Amino acid sequence: MTDPKSKLNLVKFNRDDALQGRHILIVESSESKRAVSLNVSVFSIGRHPQNNLPINDKMVSRHHATIAWMRYIDDRERSHYAFWIIDGKGKRKRSSNGIFINGKRQTLHKLNSGDVISLGNNIKITYQYIPHNPENDKVLQYWDREKTHYTPVRDTNYKDTMVLDNSEIEETVLSDNYYDS
Incomplete structure (x- = not known):
């Protein structure tokens, strides 16, 4: 794309x-690790407790980043849809310390599966896209059964979430009961 900013339009995530698949953010800090599903058109990240993803870190702005479902036009004038991350609230209201995608400071970036977003002192957010297909359906069905709904509450912060280590996750996913259902 020659000028992505002029060819981006916010659209409703329906x-x-x-x-088509799941868009997941895996949020890691020194105190916790959790997964959050992206299923809205606009998703806010920041220190303020009313963000979709509140982050308790002094180096994170009150509204540090926005993830938005956008329609964009490629060089061949074809429409595509993807989540894009925007520093702060956009051009007029950037975060104080910026966002880093795969180690490079960015103000606007189309998210690709595996991208690592760094915020503040020690916050790492990995974006994953899991398409619906026969290979992934068992995992997605498991997540549907086992998920707990996360609703930001004014007095809650990310330190209040449950921490799972990799051995617990592997034990749950690889258990015989999982594949028998």
Whole structure:
């Protein structure tokens, strides 16, 4: 794309988009690790407790980043849809310390599966896209059964979430009961 900013449009993330696959943020800090599903058109990240993803870190701005479902036009004038991350609230309201995608400071970036977003002192957010296909359906069905709904509450911060280590996750996913259901 020659000028991505002029060819981006915010669009509504709808049921058909959700049926294509899952968009997941894996949020890691020194105190916790959790997964958050992206299933809305605009998703806010920052220190303020009313963000979709509140982060308790002094180096994170009150509204540090926005993730938005956008329609964009490629060089061949074809439309595509993807989540894009924006520093702060956009051009007029950037975060104080910026966002780093895969180690490089960015103000606007189309998220690709595996991208690592760094915020503040020690916050690492990995974006993963898991398409619906026969290979992934068992894992996605498991997540649907086992998920707990996360709703930001004014007095809650990320340190209050449950921490799972990799051995617990592997034990749950690889258990015989998982594959028998």
